[in-house]
Amino acid sequence: xxxxxxxxxxxxxxxxxxxxxxxxxxxxxxxxxxxxxxxxxxxxxxxxxxxxxxxxxxxxxxxxxxxxxxxxxxxxxxxxxxxxxxxxxxxxxxxxxxxxxxxxxxxxxxxxxxxxxxxxxxxxxxxxxxxxxxxxxxxxxxxxxxxxxxxxxxxxxxxxxxxxxxxxxxxxxxxxxxxxxxxxxxxxxxxxxxxxxxxxxxxxxxxxxxxxxxxxxxxxxxxxxxxxxxxxxxxxxxxxxxxxxxxxxxxxxxxxxxxxxxxxxxxxxxxxxxxxxxxxxxxxxxxxxxxxxxxxxxxxxxxxxxxxxxxxxxxxxxxxxxxxxxxxxxxxxxxxxxxxxxxxxxxxxxxxxxxxxxxxxxxxxxxxxxxxxxxxxxxxxxxxxxxxxxxxxxxxxxxxxxxxxx
Amino acid sequence: xxxxxxxxxxxxxxxxxxxxxxxxxxxxxxxxxxxxxxxxxxxxxxxxxxxxxxxxxxxxxxxxxxxxxxxxxxxxxxxxxxxxxxxxxxxxxxxxxxxxxxxxxxxxxxxxxxxxxxxxxxxxxxxxxxxxxxxxxxxxxxxxxxxxxxxxxxxxxxxxxxxxxxxxxxxxxxxxxxxxxxxxxxxxxxxxxxxxxxxxxxxxxxxxxxxxxxxxxxxxxxxxxxxxxxxxxxxxxxxxxxxxxxxxxxxxxxxxxxxxxxxxxxxxxxxxxxxxxxxxxxxxxxxxxxxxxxxxxxxxxxxxxxxxxxxxxxxxxxxxxxxxxxxxxxxxxxxxxxxxxxxxxxxxxxxxxxxxxxxxxxxxxxxxxxxxxxxxxxxxxxxxxxxxxxxxxxxxxxxxxxxxxx
Numbered sequence: 001x002x003x004x005x006x007x008x009x010x011x012x013x014x015x016x017x018x019x020x021x022x023x024x025x026x027x028x029x030x031x032x033x034x035x036x037x038x039x040x041x042x043x044x045x046x047x048x049x050x051x052x053x054x055x056x057x058x059x060x061x062x063x064x065x066x067x068x069x070x071x072x073x074x075x076x077x078x079x080x081x082x083x084x085x086x087x088x089x090x091x092x093x094x095x096x097x098x099x100x101x102x103x104x105x106x107x108x109x110x111x112x113x114x115x116x117x118x119x120x121x122x123x124x125x126x127x128x129x130x131x132x133x134x135x136x137x138x139x140x141x142x143x144x145x146x147x148x149x150x151x152x153x154x155x156x157x158x159x160x161x162x163x164x165x166x167x168x169x170x171x172x173x174x175x176x177x178x179x180x181x182x183x184x185x186x187x188x189x190x191x192x193x194x195x196x197x198x199x200x201x202x203x204x205x206x207x208x209x210x211x212x213x214x215x216x217x218x219x220x221x222x223x224x225x226x227x228x229x230x231x232x233x234x235x236x237x238x239x240x241x242x243x244x245x246x247x248x249x250x251x252x253x254x255x256x257x258x259x260x261x262x263x264x265x266x267x268x269x270x271x272x273x274x275x276x277x278x279x280x281x282x283x284x285x286x287x288x289x290x291x292x293x294x295x296x297x298x299x300x301x302x303x304x305x306x307x308x309x310x311x312x313x314x315x316x317x318x319x320x321x322x323x324x325x326x327x328x329x330x331x332x333x334x335x336x337x338x339x340x341x342x343x344x345x346x347x348x349x350x351x352x353x354x355x356x357x358x359x360x361x362x363x364x365x366x367x368x369x370x371x372x373x374x375x376x377x378x379x380x381x382x383x384x385x386x387x388x389x390x391x392x393x394x395x396x397x398x399x400x401x402x403x404x405x406x
Numbered sequence: 407x408x409x410x411x412x413x414x415x416x417x418x419x420x421x422x423x424x425x426x427x428x429x430x431x432x433x434x435x436x437x438x439x440x441x442x443x444x445x446x447x448x449x450x451x452x453x454x455x456x457x458x459x460x461x462x463x464x465x466x467x468x469x470x471x472x473x474x475x476x477x478x479x480x481x482x483x484x485x486x487x488x489x490x491x492x493x494x495x496x497x498x499x500x501x502x503x504x505x506x507x508x509x510x511x512x513x514x515x516x517x518x519x520x521x522x523x524x525x526x527x528x529x530x531x532x533x534x535x536x537x538x539x540x541x542x543x544x545x546x547x548x549x550x551x552x553x554x555x556x557x558x559x560x561x562x563x564x565x566x567x568x569x570x571x572x573x574x575x576x577x578x579x580x581x582x583x584x585x586x587x588x589x590x591x592x593x594x595x596x597x598x599x600x601x602x603x604x605x606x607x608x609x610x611x612x613x614x615x616x617x618x619x620x621x622x623x624x625x626x627x628x629x630x631x632x633x634x635x636x637x638x639x640x641x642x643x644x645x646x647x648x649x650x651x652x653x654x655x656x657x658x659x660x661x662x663x664x665x666x667x668x669x670x671x672x673x674x675x676x677x678x679x680x681x682x683x684x685x686x687x688x689x690x691x692x693x694x695x696x697x698x699x700x701x702x703x704x705x706x707x708x709x710x711x712x713x714x715x716x717x718x719x720x721x722x723x724x725x726x727x728x729x730x731x732x733x734x735x736x737x738x739x740x741x742x743x744x745x746x747x748x749x750x751x752x753x754x755x756x757x758x759x760x761x762x763x764x765x766x767x768x769x770x771x772x773x774x775x776x777x778x779x780x781x782x783x784x785x786x787x788x789x790x791x792x793x794x795x796x797x798x799x800x801x802x803x804x805x806x807x808x809x810x811x812x
Contacts, residue, residue, distance in 0.1 A: 048518045112454045115521050121531050122647045130527065148650045150574060157563035168556060181682045241528045244554045246541070276587045
C-alpha cells in the first residue's frame, strides 16, 4: 500500500513537474469568480508586487481624445480598477456592480507589466495579443448564446483548400451542423469573413460563432447550415503559427488585404466547398457576411458575383476608406452604381447592414445607406450602442443567422 | 486623399483599439528570435522591473531532491537564466549555446511573478497552465516533423459523439488525412490517448501530432490513416472551457480516470468512428497508443478487447500504480496473465513500449517487461533520455506511426 501511495503521488507529481515547466500556472487562487449577486471577483497572487490593476471592457469606459492628421478623434479605452492586497499576497478586486451578461476581455497590470490572468485558462488571441476572457452567460439574455450548453454540437474542422490565386494551400474553418456526418441531407452555406487583423480562427474564438450556431439551431431559431470561415488575408496560408512561416510575427500590415485579390479569388472557395461538402449549391441557399474588412469584402464579393449570394451581411463594414482607389484589382471596385443596379434587379433575399453608434465607420456607412435610399434599394438595418468591437459583431451574427434560408 | 488617410489610419487604430482591450499585447520587441548561429534571444520590455528571469526546458536541468513518504526522490526542474536590462527597459537573454532542434516551453519571471512571453502568441495550455512555446525545427532533424511545411494537410475536426456510458455527448479530435474528403477510399484508424492531466486537445497542441502525421505521410514514411484523439476523463464532456461547466477550474483530480469506466466505454468510441468515417473496420487496420495514463488505458483496453487492435503502443505507461486495486470496474484489471495469454495467442502485429531512462515509471515498466520476457511474449522496446516529458511522447509517436498498417 505504501508503494501504491508513493507511485500515485509520483504520477501526480510527474504531471505537475511537466506543468511546472510551465510555471505560468495554477496559483491556487480562483479567478475570475462570478458571485451569486452578479458581481465578479478577480484575484492575482503577487506578494512582492507594489501595484496591481485590472483593465477590462466591463468597467466604465474611458473616453480618450487625440488628434490625427489635424482632426480630433475619440477612442473608448477599457476601464481600469485597482486590486487590493490581502492575506498571502493575494490581490483582489470585486466589481461594485453586477456585471451584465456578455463576453468580456481583461488583463492585469502588475507594477506596470501587462499579465494575463494565470488562474484563467480561457485566453483569446487577437492578432498578436492575448487576453483573459470573462463570459457571463445568463438564461434569457443574448450572452446565453455564447455559452456551451448540452445541446447537439456541430463539428468544427480546420480544412485546407488549394488556392489557385495564392498558389498554395490555405486554411478554412468549417462548421457542419449536428447530424451532418450521419445523414445524406444537403445544407445551405453561410460564409463568414473576419476583419483586417483576424484570420480563420477569429470568429470561432472571439466571435463565439459555433456556440451561437449550435444554440440557435437547437432552439429551432435558425436552419441547420454549413458555415465557412475564410482567411481574408490572401497572402497568408493560415493563422499565425498555423502556417509554414514559423515565428513570423503576426501583423496587421499584411499585403493583399483590401486590394481585390481576395474578392477575385472567392469563387474558388465556393467551388471547393460545393465539391467537398453536401451543400445546396445554388444562390437561394448561399449567404455571406463579414465584419469590418470582412464587411467590405462581403459588399464587393456580392456585387461582383450577383448570382452567388441571396443574403449578404455587412457588419461595421470598412467601406469608403479609399483603399478601392489604389487597388491592384481596380475592376472589383469600379462602377458600383451599375453593379448595385444589376444586383438589386436580381431581387436578392436580403442585404443586411449593422453598425455601432460610436463606430468610426458610421459616417461612411451612412453615406452608403443614403445611396441605397436614393435609389430605393431595400436593406435591413440595425444600429447598436458602442463602436468597432466584438460585442457588436456577436450581436449582428446572432441577428443575421435566424433570418437566413427561410 | 486626406480623408482617405485618416480613415485608413482609423481602421488600423480601430483594430488596435480592440487589441488594446487586450493590453497584453505586442510590446514591439521581437521574442523569441532564433539567431543564424543557432542561439536564441529572448526579450521582455519592463522598464520598472528589478529582476527578470527565464525558465525553460532548453536550459541545463536543475536536479532537485526531495523526500516523499520517507523515500528520497529526484525531480528535474527546467533551468533558469537571468535577463539583463538594456536601452528602453528591454530585458534580454541570449543562450550561450546553439539550442538543439526541438520543441520547448518557457516562461518569464518578472520580480517573482510568472509571465508568459507577451511577444510570442505561440502558447500551450497544459491542464490549467499556460506556457510560451519555442519550436526550433531543422531539416534532417526529428523536430522538423513538428513544423508546418507546405505539404498536403489533413483535416483536424472537433467532433462530438454520444456516450452511453457517460450519459452525455463527448468531444473527440479527429484527423482525416489529406484527400479524405474528396475520395471514396477507406482508411485504417489509430486511436491516440492522453495523460491524466490532458484532454482531446493535448496531443494536437503539445504533441504536434497532426504535424507529425502530415509530414510522415507526405514523406511516404507512414500510411495515410484516420487518427482519433479521445478525452480519457470520462466524467468530462470536453476540454476545459469547451464544455458546459463554464469556469470550473481544470484539475488533475478528476473522477473516473483510472478505475475502468473509460476502458469499458472504449468500444462505443470505435463504433462511432466506424459508423461515421470511411474506416477499414477490422482488427488488422486498427491501432491504439497512449502516454502515461493513456498508456495504462491502452494496455487494458487492448487486453480486454483482444480482437480490436492489431497494434498497441504504451508510451511511459502509468502501470503498476495500484489504482487497479481500488477500481470501480475491477474486472478490467483482473486476470492480467490470462488476458495476456489470450491476447498473444491471437498474434497481434505489435506491442510497442517506450519510456525515458529517468522516468519515475521505469521500474514498473521494467517489471511489466520482465513478465512479458518470462512468458516469451514479443514486443518492441525503445528507451530514451529524459523522463516523463512531452519531448519523449512526440518521439514515441514519430517512431510508432511509421510501423503501422504495413
